[in-house]
Amino acid sequence: MIAFISQFSLALATVLALFGAWAGFRAVKGVYTHAPAVPLLIAVQRNVLLVFGLVCVSFLGLIYSFVVSDFSVRNVAENSNLALPVFYKIAASWGSHEGSFLLWVLMFAAWTQAVAWARFEVSACFKVRVLATLQLVLVGFLMYLLLASNPFEYLAPTPLDGRDLNPLLQDIIMIIHPPMLYMGYVGFAVTFAFAVAGLLEGRFDMTWARWSRPWTNVAWAFLTVGIALGSWWAYRELGWGGWWFWDPVENASLMPWLAGTALIHSLAVSEKRGTLRSWTLLLALTTFALSLLGTFLVRSGVLTSVHAFATDPERGVFILALLFLVVGSSYVLYAMKTGEVGQGGDFKATGRESLLLSNNVLMSAALVTVMLGTLYPLVVEVIGARKMSVGQPYFEALFAPILLPAVLLMALGPDSRWRETSLAQYIKPGAVALGVALLVLLGAALINGHFSLLWAAGVVCAVFMAVATLAHAATATRKAGSSVPQSGLLYRMRRLSLSYWGMVLAHLGVAVFVVGVSWVKTFETETDAVLKPGETTEIGPWRVTFIGVDSVQRQNYVAALGVFELTRGDGTLIHLLEPEKRRYQSSEQTMTEAAIHTDLFSDVYISLGDAVQSSTSAGSWGVRLYYKPLINLIWWGGALMALGGLLTVFDRRYRPKKNGQSA
């Protein structure tokens, strides 16, 4: 009954969204003024709310079906189980293909609703066009849910018990990871809709760019969190100690991120200087296109990957057709209309525009690199050559040389001026920061004792950029209060905009990330050992003593629980580590649950292998140990970037102006 209501809500939402899009586009056809559109806008906004409400009902219905274990719903029977803890039952709602698409649609409806609610100073007509575009795209995905991927499909005969949620997904991070990622993917739809509306109106003024910036930043921040969580999850859960595998699906989420990063920066140029308009529009369309491509790659099974879930050509064709319709029509619109939009003014090679443009060039290069590496195996296979895969060495060889120059340029960014900057302006702060960076490198190399090129380049670039950014922030803060004598630090900091602080934080995040990556890549160590109870081995600065293995019974799995004692070189006990080897009862899958001890930002990582079966070494277990210095900086860096992105949204200039006050 609940499942039926949910499905009906989806159908109703589809019809309403279609109607809203049609009515919206029709009513504003050829109209570009403000006044007559206001009642229309209100009507469209209400329709958006209605659609959002219906999708919510449907999603809640799905969660309910999972919580009460209604196995007459195929989706529930295949992804849940009576023994599954309630917490994971809820999470299983978006663990399956169908459920995750419903989540996608829910996020989309929520973002549309947020746009409807938000106040920004664009004409009512423009807003109607934005909302209608969003509704139209939503219709496509609702149709997909209803026709090809129904999350409420009826299953007869009803099984007594379900299968199980994939044990890999039974993890707290995995519960938050997909929603975050989808918030990012779907958030770029808003920028996309702004671009389409701008193209439809055939004008692209600075207000356009100005009001799509906060949406882009939030979407980007969510995507950053999503990717970072995914990486953290892979690190903790897969038991291989790696944090990024250049897996096609990871790449699929990295592509919109890179495009989004470029978009954020080119939007800044377009807003402030009115140039690069056509390029910015193309990026806005492409970023969402890549989000859709990401969804397609993950969900169609077209690429072989650890993530490959459902593989059903029929569904794949549907998503691909949607992708074509949405992206293709927007590209055609772009080709036809962007001539009217124009390029905007010129700028000099040393100005801030050039720096931001170089960011765009480097990000695009990185994007093309990832795309080639991800799709090349597919192309080769389609042509009929053979199965192949492009691995880590390709990406690593190409990525660092592209990204490190970007980090260097970021150091100069804050000191640059629009239009033209004299080179002298870069030299003084740059020289100081470079000096500091070299000193840090020297110090770190002396302490660590060994050295690698990647590490040295990474550390120098990151420290250089961080110091330059902080120095700029310090100078700017000092100047900001100079008109008010005796002003406090906090007052001065608040005089600078939140957009500025957001930029500072995000850039520092990049520096932190780069330091983490270069450290781990150079100094991580890894040992495989076979240990008898009581035996000790060493890893990094730690001594690890194997105490023994226990067997434990939990709600939906049994586990071999290893106990390890972690001591520093001098013998002081620090911590007990308890890695597990789980066997999930309903699906008979085994999972390795690594134990990790974090000390400052460095990790000791133990994963339990198998018991050794021989008479001479009874009680011995194979153990894999890793020492990962500063690895946590990678995720802290991601967190800083996301925080920076979020901060910009609260900037004064995006707050609604009070009545009567002029801009």
Added chain:
Amino acid sequence: MIKKRLRLYLPILVLLFLGVFLLRGLWLDPKKLPSALIGKSVPAAVLPVLSFQGSEAEAMQVADVRLLQRIDELNGQPWVLNVFASWCQACLIEHPHFLELAKQKKIRLVGLAYKDDLANTRRWLNQYGNPYDLILIDQNGQYGIELGVYGVPETFLMNSKNTIIHKQVGPVPTDYFQSMALPAIEASR
């Protein structure tokens, strides 16, 4: 000027180009891994045979299974090995095709009860019908490892000399025997 306008159509061209490959890619089966076993003999093993005699309690004890079958002695005519389990939902999808095939009696059907509780296996076969001429038991999944099974169901096709000539991962399609198995047998003769 015309050149400049044409350049604007570049994104859509790139999209079309990529689209062709993505579309074609959909019909490539990522599960169609080139099985190392194709063209080789079926791995030799002695496996217990599931018996329908006696009570369910008796069937549950593997030690009590008196009947054993050497897999490499199943030659003489082409045969099919279907890896199945009572806990496997996807097995229900292909099960009718096997029942249909059993009626036609064109080929020998061998089931491999994979990591299953034997009482459940029997109950499952009683409920949905038993298409198999012979059911072998692989309770700890040992033989599955030798076959390279990584998901249930999987179906292997052997010719009369016990050489594996085809492997299907996942449920067999409706026309598996007409379009894939029989031609493969013809070709291998």
